[in-house]
Amino acid sequence: MNAPAWLPRFRGPLHDARTATVVGRLLGIAVFLCFLTGVLSHFLQEPPAFLSGHLPTRPVSGYRITQALHIISGVAAVPLLLVKLWTVYPSLFQWPPVRSVTHALERISIALLVAATLLELFIGLLNIVQWYPWPFGFRQVHWALAWVITGSLLVHLGVKAPTIAEHWRRAPRTSAIGAGRPTPDSADADRRALLWGLAAAVGAVTVVTAGQSVTPLKDLALLSPRDPDVGPQGLPVNRTARAAGITAAAVRDWRLHVDGPRPYGLTLDELRSMPQHSVELPIACVEGWSKSARWEGVRVCDLLARAGAADGARLRVVSLQTRGGYGVTEMDSAYTRDTLTLLALRLNGEVLAPDHGYPARVIAPNRPGVLQTKWVTRLEVLV
Ligand SMILES: Nc1nc2c(c(=O)[nH]1)N[C@H]1C(S)=C(S)[C@@H](COP(=O)(O)O)O[C@H]1N2
Numbered sequence: 130m131n132a133p134a135w136l137p138r139f140r141g142p143l144h145d146a147r148t149a150t151v152v153g154r155l156l157g158i159a160v161f162l163c164f165l166t167g168v169l170s171h172f173l174q175e176p177p178a179f180l181s182g183h184l185p186t187r188p189v190s191g192y193r194i195t196q197a198l199h200i201i202s203g204v205a206a207v208p209l210l211l212v213k214l215w216t217v218y219p220s221l222f223q224w225p226p227v228r229s230v231t232h233a234l235e236r237i238s239i240a241l242l243v244a245a246t247l248l249e250l251f252i253g254l255l256n257i258v259q260w261y262p263w264p265f266g267f268r269q270v271h272w273a274l275a276w277v278i279t280g281s282l283l284v285h286l287g288v289k290a291p292t293i294a295e296h297w298r299r300a301p302r303t304s305a306i307g308a309g310r311p312t313p314d315s316a317d318a319d320r321r322a323l324l325w326g327l328a329a330a331v332g333a334v335t336v337v338t339a340g341q342s343v344t345p346l347k348d349l350a351l352l353s354p355r356d357p358d359v360g361p362q363g364l365p366v367n368r369t370a371r372a373a374g375i376t377a378a379a380v381r382d383w384r385l386h387v388d389g390p391r392p393y394g395l396t397l398d399e400l401r402s403m404p405q406h407s408v409e410l411p412i413a414c415v416e417g418w419s420k421s422a423r424w425e426g427v428r429v430c431d432l433l434a435r436a437g438a439a440d441g442a443r444l445r446v447v448s449l450q451t452r453g454g455y456g457v458t459e460m461d462s463a464y465t466r467d468t469l470t471l472l473a474l475r476l477n478g479e480v481l482a483p484d485h486g487y488p489a490r491v492i493a494p495n496r497p498g499v500l501q502t503k504w505v506t507r508l509e510v511l512v
């Protein structure tokens with residue numbers, strides 16, 4: 130069947146399978162890295178039962194690195210995806226549009242793959258700039274889309290496996306035959322130019338975002354919404370005390386309550402008279418910025434032992450917060466057991482600033498920033 134005359138014709142040499150394979154490979158690496166670091170981040174935030182008690186608390190800055198990689202690979206995937214789509218978009222106009230049931234399924238899976246990936250990257254980018262203009266929970270949707278992408282990507286790779294295999298290596302030079310006619314490798318120079326341009330684009334977006342967690346690049350972090358140096362006590366703030374609805378009265382009447390087999394309460398002075406420990410740990414936000422700091426306070430394991438909790442108890446942490454999410458979090462036993470996990474009272478040599486969680490906040494090793502709960506008032510031992 131001939132294609133109707135109104136369909137566009139494409140003659141550009143880079144709308145070919147070799148370019149699609151080369152760019153697809155690079156995109157695949159970025160997506161794979163993003164997927165692995167994303168699964169890790171999800172498990173640290175919402176541990177499945179089989180990981181309970183086994184969450185890794187070392188290296189203490191592990192999450193700082195993996196989440197930076199997540200953001201960097203996600204941002205790098207944007208120019209890669211755009212070039213990949215540009216390379217293959219002529220096949221949107223293939224004729225006939227549907228040849229068989231298998232062909233129809235393949236086209237549906239690609240539509241799903243493209244739509245889900247565009248949406249995934251888009252909401253991820255908005256999350257980096259802390260803009261949530263939608264009514265759904267970001268993390269649940271980001272997680273679900275990751276699996277839609279995985280499924281449709283596997284179908285896509287399966288269908289395209291023969292083409293990918295055929296174009297994995299550069300075609301051998303065949304210029305001897307058919308002089309003057311385009312040969313399979315006549316597009317090589319164009320392709321090389323495209324890939325250099327793409328490398329420059331990926332390099333540029335990486336350099337201007339990576340600085341929010343890679344300190345030597347911090348002056349180049351033009352696209353990062355947060356400067357890791359700006360904020361009280363040298364640390365950025367995501368939610369201020371005011372935004373969390375922390376009132377002066379609530380802070381004045383503050384006591385720490387520890388619920389366990391032998392519940393007790395402590396004033397701030399009593400807490401300060403317990404053995405104090407000092408740790409160097411980063412806040413590593415899921416949005417990609419991170420910053421290391423020195424924290425001083427009481428070990429969570431000491432507080433729990435005093436309440437008669439069994440070694441390695443799980444914990445619910447309740448803050449004074451009255452508005453917005455993350456006021457109540459749970460802490461896996463891997464952290465409660467760890468002597469680096471503190472109920473911190475001081476930051477970088479000073480009493481915690483109100484925006485950093487005064488009077489007391491949680492700080493634990495290798496933990497997503499979102500779970501380092503501020504304005505803590507109650508620790509509940511879970512059984
Ligand atoms: N109670 C409470 N604790 C919280 C938050 C919050 O919104 N409420 N935000 C978390 C997030 S997302 C991060 S990244 C860190 C930021 O800590 P900082 O403001 O001390 O730098 O605090 C965490 N602790």
Ligand SMILES: [Mo]
Pocket residue numbers: 367413414415416498499
């Ligand atoms: Mo965060």
